[in-house]
Amino acid sequence: xxxxxxxxxxxxxxxxxxxxxxxxxxxxxxxxxxxxxxxxxxxxxxxxxxxxxxxxxxxxxxxxxxxxxxxxxxxxxxxxxxxxxxxxxxxxxxxxxxxxxxxxxxxxxxxxxxxxxxxxxxxxxxxxxxxxxxxxxxxxxxxxxxxxxxxxxxxxxxxxxxxxxxx
Numbered sequence: 001x002x003x004x005x006x007x008x009x010x011x012x013x014x015x016x017x018x019x020x021x022x023x024x025x026x027x028x029x030x031x032x033x034x035x036x037x038x039x040x041x042x043x044x045x046x047x048x049x050x051x052x053x054x055x056x057x058x059x060x061x062x063x064x065x066x067x068x069x070x071x072x073x074x075x076x077x078x079x080x081x082x083x084x085x086x087x088x089x090x091x092x093x094x095x096x097x098x099x100x101x102x103x104x105x106x107x108x109x110x111x112x113x114x115x116x117x118x119x120x121x122x123x124x125x126x127x128x129x130x131x132x133x134x135x136x137x138x139x140x141x142x143x144x145x146x147x148x149x150x151x152x153x154x155x156x157x158x159x160x161x162x163x164x165x166x167x
Contacts, residue, residue: 003036003037003038003150003153004037004039005038005039005067005068005150005153006038006039006041006042006064006065006066006067006068007033007038007039007040007041007042007066007067007068007069007070008040008041008042008043008044008060008064008066008068008069008070009026009029009030009033009040009042009043009044009069009070009071009072010042010043010044010045010046010053010056010057010060010069010070010071010072011023011025011026011043011044011045011046011071011072011073011133012045012046012047012048012053012071012072012073012074012083012133013045013047013048013072013073013074013133014047014048014080016045016073017045017046017047018047023045024135025072025073025131025132025133025134025135025137025138026043026045026072027135028135028138028139028142029070029072029131029138029142030043032138032139032142032143032146033068033070033142036146036149038068041064041066042060042064042066044056048073048074048080048081048082048083049082050082050085050086050089051086053071053074053082053083053086053087054086054087054089054090057069057071057086057087057090057123057128058090058123060126061090061123061124061126061128062123062124065126066126067125067126067127067153067156067157068126068127068128068129068149068153069126069127069128069129070128070129070130070131070142071083071087071128071129071130071131072131072132072133072138073131073132073133074086074130074133075116075117075118075119075130075131075132075133076115076116076117076132076133077115077117081117083117083118083130084117084118084119084130087119087121087128087130088119090123091121091122091123091128092121092122092123092124093121093122094119094120094121095120095121095122095127095152096119096120098120098129098145098148099116099118099119099120099130101144101145102116102118102131102141102144102145103116103118105140105141105144106132106137106140106141109140116132117130118130118131118132118141120145122156125156125157125158126156127149127152127153127156129145
């Protein structure tokens with residue numbers, strides 16, 4: 001089920017970047033994407049640092065020409081949670097429906113979903129989606145967006161076909 005889209009998984013974790021915690025959330029994202037036919041060609045763990053997060057995204061989009069980047073971690077309210085701020089620095093525009101859909105689905109499981117600051121956006125022709133830092137959160141949120149990803153990436157790549165279903 002090869003889709004031909006190159007993807008990257010960027011984990012944001014102070015402990016993970018220091019080797020003090022296994023990157024099970026990143027592992028979950030990689031497994032799910034590969035099962036859907038995405039080629040995960042880049043993977044990295046960076047600390048909760050705006051500049052390091054932004055630099056990794058820019059490099060993967062501008063140099064490596066990835067079509068999809070998912071990040072894990074750094075989307076809550078803790079002072080160290082800076083993933084959304086880093087995203088705002090590097091994206092061309094937001095895709096709010098993705099984050100809204102993830103929060104809506106997560107609210108069915110936990111009231112804490114409403115404090116997620118996860119966002120989705122586009123840089124160039126790359127879709128970037130922030131996921132929670134927990135393996136369960138990654139699985140639940142990625143499962144919500146996977147059905148729409150191929151269509152979104154095709155549109156970002158310039159697919160001219162109509163989006164509406166014939167009546």
